[in-house]
Amino acid sequence: MARRKMQHGTCRLCGNVGDLTFEHIPPQKAFNNLRTISLSWDQAMRLGPDEPVKGKVDQGGVGMYTLCPSCNNNTGGWYARALVTWCYRGMDILERSKGSAPLFHMRGCYPLRVLKEIMVMFCSVNPEMTDKQPWLRRLLLDTHGREWDVGWRLFLYFNVEGKLRYSGTSGSFDFETGDTTVMSEINYPPFGYVLVMDGAPPDDRLTEITHFIRYGFDEMAELAMPMSVLSTHSKYAGDYRTRDQILRDREAGLAAQAEMRAGATR
Numbered sequence: 478m479a480r481r482k483m484q485h486g487t488c489r490l491c492g493n494v495g496d497l498t499f500e501h502i503p504p505q506k507a508f509n510n511l512r513t514i515s516l517s518w519d520q521a522m523r524l525g526p527d528e529p530v531k532g533k534v535d536q537g538g539v540g541m542y543t544l545c546p547s548c549n550n551n552t553g554g555w556y557a558r559a560l561v562t563w564c565y566r567g568m569d570i571l572e573r574s575k576g577s578a579p580l581f582h583m584r585g586c587y588p589l590r591v592l593k594e595i596m597v598m599f600c601s602v603n604p605e606m607t608d609k610q611p612w613l614r615r616l617l618l619d620t621h622g623r624e625w626d627v628g629w630r631l632f633l634y635f636n637v638e639g640k641l642r643y644s645g646t647s648g649s650f651d652f653e654t655g656d657t658t659v660m661s662e663i664n665y666p667p668f669g670y671v672l673v674m675d676g677a678p679p680d681d682r683l684t685e686i687t688h689f690i691r692y693g694f695d696e697m698a699e700l701a702m703p704m705s706v707l708s709t710h711s712k713y714a715g716d717y718r719t720r721d722q723i724l725r726d727r728e729a730g731l732a733a734q735a736e737m738r739a740g741a742t743r
């Protein structure tokens with residue numbers, strides 16, 4: 478796979494400086510080989526929920542130059558296949574559910590490997606994460622490592638509709654409850670992945686998989702868990718409003734602004 482050249486930089490996993498390889502996020506075999514369109518943050522922010530996406534077309538799937546060849550090969554060999562199988566199972570369940578509330582059920586799953594591959598993806602999209610959290614290196618560069626920051630929580634949802642989110646660490650504030658959440662989010666159908674580093678999960682419909690850390694590297698399991706299908710029409714991490722909800726909220730916002738203007742001129 479010499480389609481992409483290497484770049485020079487700091488590996489986001491081991492921290493070594495040198496050549497970096499292109500890391501597919503999620504793994505290329507997990508359906509990440511399609512034509513995608515890259516947008517800048519500004520372009521994405523200006524885009525309405527129902528506007529067509531226009532931009533630079535990338536033929537080989539989504540990813541970034543984030544890992545050194547050794548980390549790319551090692552984590553790819555240790556964990557990627559477990560997540561690829563997991564995604565195939567997810568796609569199959571989604572297709573059969575035809576939009577109804579699906580139950581994710583899988584035999585022969587390696588929960589710890591799935592969790593670790595997801596965490597490799599989060600390290601890839603968050604430039605200084607392993608510098609600030611050195612335990613992540615021990616967790617991910619040792620196949621049997623099971624160290625976990627007890628405050629961090631990992632969540633999943635089914636995702637078929639909306640934009641791709643590769644959100645580095647961001648904060649959200651709930652005006653009703655006063656709760657703040659620090660999180661990072663990645664989505665690529667059939668799944669979205671949310672890592673909550675502080676605060677409550679951004680949505681009650683997310684399915685928690687933090688407990689996957691309790692499994693051994695070679696431990697296989699049969700899992701069954703309800704999982705919601707959530708759309709990602711806005712660019713904001715933790716926002717799963719439908720297209721109609723976003724348009725309604727926008728109209729309500731415009732109406733409120735117009736009322737304030739009318740009030741000000743009275």
Ligand SMILES: [Zn+2]
Nearest residue numbers: 488491545548
């Ligand atoms: Zn490395």
